Amino acid sequence: MSSKFSRLDFLRVSAAGASTLVIPSVLSKAEAAPKKKAEDNFIKLGFIGLGQQSLSLLSGMISAVDQVRVVAGADIYDIKRARFEKRVNDWYAEKNIKNKFTMYNYPEQLIADPNVDAVVIATPDHWHAAIAIAACKAGKDVYLEKPLTFTVYEGQRLIEAVRANHIVFQTGSMQRSMSVFAHAAKVCRSGMLGKIKFIRAWAGDGPKPFTLETSAAPAGLDWERWVGPLPAEWLNKYNHTLNPLLNDKGRDECWGAWRWYQGLGGGYTTDWGAHMFDIAQWCLDKDCSGPVEVLPPDFSPYGGLTYRYDNGVDLAHINYGWGQSLQIFGEKGWIKVRRGKFEASDPSFLPASQQDANAGANSVAGRTFETNVSHYQSWFDGIRSRRDPNTPVEVGHSSCTLCNIGNIGYELNRPLKWNPAIEKFMDDEEANSKLHYEYRAPYKLE
Numbered sequence: 001m002s003s004k005f006s007r008l009d010f011l012r013v014s015a016a017g018a019s020t021l022v023i024p025s026v027l028s029k030a031e032a033a034p035k036k037k038a039e040d041n042f043i044k045l046g047f048i049g050l051g052q053q054s055l056s057l058l059s060g061m062i063s064a065v066d067q068v069r070v071v072a073g074a075d076i077y078d079i080k081r082a083r084f085e086k087r088v089n090d091w092y093a094e095k096n097i098k099n100k101f102t103m104y105n106y107p108e109q110l111i112a113d114p115n116v117d118a119v120v121i122a123t124p125d126h127w128h129a130a131i132a133i134a135a136c137k138a139g140k141d142v143y144l145e146k147p148l149t150f151t152v153y154e155g156q157r158l159i160e161a162v163r164a165n166h167i168v169f170q171t172g173s174m175q176r177s178m179s180v181f182a183h184a185a186k187v188c189r190s191g192m193l194g195k196i197k198f199i200r201a202w203a204g205d206g207p208k209p210f211t212l213e214t215s216a217a218p219a220g221l222d223w224e225r226w227v228g229p230l231p232a233e234w235l236n237k238y239n240h241t242l243n244p245l246l247n248d249k250g251r252d253e254c255w256g257a258w259r260w261y262q263g264l265g266g267g268y269t270t271d272w273g274a275h276m277f278d279i280a281q282w283c284l285d286k287d288c289s290g291p292v293e294v295l296p297p298d299f300s301p302y303g304g305l306t307y308r309y310d311n312g313v314d315l316a317h318i319n320y321g322w323g324q325s326l327q328i329f330g331e332k333g334w335i336k337v338r339r340g341k342f343e344a345s346d347p348s349f350l351p352a353s354q355q356d357a358n359a360g361a362n363s364v365a366g367r368t369f370e371t372n373v374s375h376y377q378s379w380f381d382g383i384r385s386r387r388d389p390n391t392p393v394e395v396g397h398s399s400c401t402l403c404n405i406g407n408i409g410y411e412l413n414r415p416l417k418w419n420p421a422i423e424k425f426m427d428d429e430e431a432n433s434k435l436h437y438e439y440r441a442p443y444k445l446e
Contacts, residue, residue, distance in 0.1 A: 043383055046072035046116035046140075048107045048131055049123030050084040051243070052255060053145060057120055057172075058084070060373050062091055067380050072102045074110040077243060078220035081105070106225070107131045111138045118383060121145060122172075124258050125265055126230055129154035130445060136161040136169075141383050143376070145172040146274040147266065148393070148400035152423060153436035155397035157445055162393045170379035170389040171396030175275050175339070176282070177375035183351040184328070184337045188283035192349060193330025196284060199315045200302070201276045201326035204268025206410045210261040212239040229443035230263070262411075269305075269410070270403040272324050273317075277307075277406075278399035279337070280315050280326055288394045290402055290420035291315070294409040305406050317406070408434045 045061060045068050047054050054073075062070050073084045085103045092099040104110045107127075111119065111134055118141035121131050129149040135142050142162070148171055149155040162169045175181045187193060217223035217238040226243060227234045241257035242264070259265035266273075281287055291307035300306040304318035320327065325338035333345035344350050378389040401423065408431055409416055417426040425431035439445070 042069045043067060043380060044069050044071045044115055044117045045120055046070075046074065046110045046113065046118070047084065047120045047122070048074045048110060049121060049127070050075035050077075050080040051122065054084065054120070054122040055087065057122060057143075057145075057376075058087065061120065061376050062088070063373070064376070064380065065095065065097065069099055071100060072104065072110050072113055072116050074104040074107050076105060076222040076225045105222070108134065111135050111140060116140060118142065118168075118379075124226070124256065125270065126150040127228055129158050130229065130443070132158055132169075133161040133445060136165045136167045139165060139167075141168040141379075143170045143172060143379050144396070146278075146396065146400070147270040147403055148274075148396040151436040152401050152404050154445065155400055156423065159393050159397055166386075168379065168382040168386060168389065169393040169396075170375070170382065171391040171393065171399075172375075173274060173278050173391050173396060173399065174375040175279055176391045176395075177378060178339065180337050180340065180342045180351060181279050181282075183342065184279065184326075184335055185282045187335055187344075187349050188328055188330070189285055192332070193328065193335065194332040196311075196313050196328060196330050198329045199280050199283070199313065199326060200318050200320055201280050201315060202319045202322070202324055203272035203276050203317060204324065206269045206305075206407055207262040207265060207267035208260060210237065210263060212237075212241065212257070212261075214239055227440075229439035231437075232440055234263070266403060266407050269317075269407050270400070273403040273406065274399055276324055276326050277315070277317075277402050278395075280328075281399055281402065283326075283328055284309065284311070284313060284315075286398075288398045290398055290405075290418065290423075292418055292420065294405055294416040294418055296409045296413050296415070298413060299415050305409060307402065307406070404435075 047058065047070065050073050058070065061068060070088050073081065073088070075081045075084065081103050085101060088099075088101050092101075102113065102115070104113075107123075110116060111131075119135045120143045121128060121135070122145045123131060125147060128144055129151075132142050132144050136158075149158060161167070188196060214237050221243060223238055224235065239257070243256060243258070259271050260267055265271070281290070286309065292310045293308035295306040295308065297304050300316065302314070302316040302318055304316050306317070307315040309315070322336065323338055325336065327334060327336040333349060335345075335349050336343040342351055375390075378391075381387075382389040398420075405416070405418055405425075411434070412431060416428060416431050418424075419426055424435065
């Protein structure tokens with residue numbers, strides 16, 4: 001499936017008709033940095049977006065003291081900058097390790113720092129593509145949180161940037177590095193289950209209308225930059241749960257609520273779907289491909305959003321009472337998997353140990369956050385060898401695309417025909433118009 005949606009193809013079929021699709025021009029000004037030399041002792045990391053997810057990533061990556069140094073951070077919110085900088089400096093001080101750390105207000109400042117070899121991006125989804133593309137053009141290797149991008153078109157542009165600039169890129173779909181999910185993929189792809197018949201997976205509800213009370217943004221938050229390329233209406237829709245304040249213990253009051261609302265995020269479809277649907281595609285050997293039909297709940301025989309593949313398999317998004325997970329049915333039986341748990345119809349399908357060593361958690365400031373050191377290690381190894389890690393940009397894009405076209409199905413509430421080879425809906429201009437949106441000036445993808 002090497003044929004991708006070209007820029008001209010997109011402009012021809014998209015009702016949005018956005019002719020310049022990119023980020024703020026300031027993010028394209030950083031000069032390319034030289035690639036990491038094999039003899040260099042440390043990979044020097046910069047973190048962009050310093051909220052709760054970055055603290056989780058930091059706790060796993062900073063511990064690789066023989067491989068990396070965390071040398072920079074950037075965020076548009078002053079209290080998050082202060083918290084992150086203190087966390088980094090305190091950690092190195094406790095370890096008696098000399099480390100120079102620089103804090104920036106804006107991503108383009110960090111990207112231009114020649115001391116930074118690679119960036120870790122954990123911003124709201126609508127900023128993923130712009131910042132990652134700018135980092136690629138500056139020669140920085142990239143770890144980008146899931147879901148990969150806000151729109152399908154952004155993902156296509158990101159793939160171009162990664163490959164054109166020879167970037168080692170890791171998608172933050174860390175379930176790819178958990179042993180229970182790797183075992184599930186092995187069972188399915190090796191033929192142990194026989195022909196796969198059906199998959200059911202649960203991620204959670206799709207996005208909902210924005211109904212929050214609004215107020216003025218705090219003085220320490222650059223709300224205009226947070227909104228960025230989104231429509232101007234969002235400039236007047238600040239709510240503290242979108243970019244949470246910190247409580248008296250320095251922890252976020254809640255996870256960023258932006259992800260649950262239409263226009264700001266993709267709901268659980270993109271949040272947890274980027275995990276569970278991603279594993280389903282891995283098990284089906286459909287990485288870098290996708291379904292041929294999307295059926296919203298009202299048109300699905302299972303009563304939930306359903307993806308239909310050209311091999312006859314249906315992937316149904318339904319809550320079957322086992323939390324965020326997936327169950328795969330084949331000719332010879334079934335397996336069921338979630339983080340740290342694996343069940344099967346036949347003991348021969350089970351992993352050697354029920355305990356998933358990679359599904360553990362680290363405690364950060366008294367609260368538990370997910371970490372997965374082996375997933376980070378795959379990226380570090382790739383930076384050293386200049387080879388792709390285990391979840392490269394194309395895999396991240398195809399899984400994110402699956403989530404995004406599912407939300408389009410929810411929105412339009414009618415069956416949709418999808419062509420995964422050229423990544424567009426067939427004979428459906430309205431659906432294709434939703435593969436991207438027109439950025440608010442002066443923001444654009446460059």
